[in-house]
Amino acid sequence: MATPPFSFTLHHCVCCVFAWRETKARRKIEEMESSGEMVPFPLLITPIETNYRACTIPYRFPSDNPKKPTPTELSWINLFANSIPSFKKRAESDDTVSDAPAKAEKFAQRYTEILEDFKKDPESHGGPPDCILLCRIRELILREVGFRDIFKKVKEEENAKAITLFKDVVQLSDAIEEESKRMENLVRGIFAGNIFDLGSAQLAELFSKDGMSFLASCQNIVPRPWVIDDLDAFISKWGKKPWKKAVIFVDNSGADIVLGILPFARELLRHGTKVVLAANDLPSINDVTYHELLEIISKLKDENGQLMGVDTQNLLIANSGNDLPVIDLASVSQELAYLASDAELVVCEGMGRGIETNLYAQFKCDSLKIGMVKHQEVAQFLGGRLYDCVFKFNEVSSC
Numbered sequence: 477m478a479t480p481p482f483s484f485t486l487h488h489c490v491c492c493v494f495a496w497r498e499t500k501a502r503r504k505i506e507e508m509e510s511s512g513e514m515v516p517f518p519l520l521i522t523p524i525e526t527n528y529r530a531c532t533i534p535y536r537f538p539s540d541n542p543k544k545p546t547p548t549e550l551s552w553i554n555l556f557a558n559s560i561p562s563f564k565k566r567a568e569s570d571d572t573v574s575d576a577p578a579k580a581e582k583f584a585q586r587y588t589e590i591l592e593d594f595k596k597d598p599e600s601h602g603g604p605p606d607c608i609l610l611c612r613i614r615e616l617i618l619r620e621v622g623f624r625d626i627f628k629k630v631k632e633e634e635n636a637k638a639i640t641l642f643k644d645v646v647q648l649s650d651a652i653e654e655e656s657k658r659m660e661n662l663v664r665g666i667f668a669g670n671i672f673d674l675g676s677a678q679l680a681e682l683f684s685k686d687g688m689s690f691l692a693s694c695q696n697i698v699p700r701p702w703v704i705d706d707l708d709a710f711i712s713k714w715g716k717k718p719w720k721k722a723v724i725f726v727d728n729s730g731a732d733i734v735l736g737i738l739p740f741a742r743e744l745l746r747h748g749t750k751v752v753l754a755a756n757d758l759p760s761i762n763d764v765t766y767h768e769l770l771e772i773i774s775k776l777k778d779e780n781g782q783l784m785g786v787d788t789q790n791l792l793i794a795n796s797g798n799d800l801p802v803i804d805l806a807s808v809s810q811e812l813a814y815l816a817s818d819a820e821l822v823v824c825e826g827m828g829r830g831i832e833t834n835l836y837a838q839f840k841c842d843s844l845k846i847g848m849v850k851h852q853e854v855a856q857f858l859g860g861r862l863y864d865c866v867f868k869f870n871e872v873s874s875c
Contacts, residue, residue, distance in 0.1 A: 488806035515808065515810055519819060528836075529836070530803070530834065531833055532833060532857075533605050543599065544596070549605060553591050556591060557591050563583070564580045565580075567579065567583055567618070569629075570628075587614055594669060608802055608804055611828075627729075638731045639776060642784075648661075659714055659743070665694060666825065668693035668730075670736060688725075698861060702864055703855075703860025719744075721750040722750070722819060722821040723754060724753050724754065724823040725796065725829045726755050726769070727763060727827075727847070728764060732764075745791060749821075752816060754795075755769045757796065759799075760800050773793065795811055820841050822841060822842070823843070825846050827839075831854060831858075842872055844870075848864070855873070
């Protein structure tokens with residue numbers, strides 16, 4: 477059958493329109509990137525000043541003596557202090573830094589001094605301390621003494637291992653015919669991958685001795701009901717109508733991003749959801765960065781640009797502007813704010829972004845906070861167990 481004479485023109489007109497829109501959008505993003513100014517995440521309930529508090533666990537209350545550390549502050553200061561040896565060990569072995577052992581010792585001494593200062597005067601060093609400030613000071617000291625990415629080597633090794641398993645994990649998931657069962661399997665995969673967290677002193681020690689098996693971790697997820705368990709409600713919403721766009725704040729490198737989040741994101745793509753993966757700007761612990769995530773995706777795509785048969789045109793990678801293992805959504809990159817403004821689902825993944833911060837964050841659209849509890853202090857606050865799971869889904873009817 478002959479091709480209608482107008483089809484060539486119409487096709488190219490449509491392509492030109494889409495190309496113009498893409499160019500315009502990219503130019504808009506580039507303009508925002510060049511300004512470097514951080515802005516509030518647009519889907520937070522406003523006014524942000526009265527409706528949003530990044531940190532989940534209150535270390536102190538207004539009635540507490542400002543000059544005396546609270547029991548909760550002391551507990552968390554000690555938790556950060558207990559992580560210093562594992563950070564020091566990683567820093568000592570950073571062969572990209574000259575005199576690494578001496579600089580690692582300097583980091584350990586300086587961070588220990590500041591934590592001790594907080595015990596004497598909670599208002600010192602920009603306090604009183606919370607999880608964001610304690611993380612930020614640690615990162616600043618590492619950078620000041622000369623370290624940029626002390627977990628770079630282990631991230632590269634774990635990414636490489638996870639990439640070899642991606643195909644098998646996806647095939648196992650795709651073989652599950654019932655959609656609700658398949659989604660639950662993908663969620664368990666996120667929890668299993670989220671174990672790869674070298675910010676936890678206990679897990680860092682375990683990892684250095686034995687490594688971690690993704691499939692074994694899947695089998696060892698604590699049984700439901702989890703400490704917060706809205707999985708049934710999420711699956712029910714999932715089965716009714718797919719979200720048009722989802723923004724996922726991603727967490728760790730290795731199994732977490734490759735075998736946990738990406739199979740989940742792929743499933744969203746299969747159902748017609750546009751997915752924005754928001755990753756850190758700068759390295760922090762073993763969290764995946766924006767540039768590392770771009771590289772991972774490029775390695776997983778086939779020659780047709782697909783992820784195991786699923787088109788990736790609707791998969792976008794955004795630089796969140798963040799440089800910590802936790803995140804304050806009152807301050808994100810303009811690029812992310814622009815891409816997220818019309819999202820219908822926000823996912824905060826990992827203990828840092830979805831539990832220790834943002835667990836109670838309220839959004840203008842549906843939201844999911846998902847992560848594994850890897851600190852005893854968090855487990856006690858939630859009334860759960862160590863290595864328990866959090867799956868908190870909030871549905872907004874007007875979204």
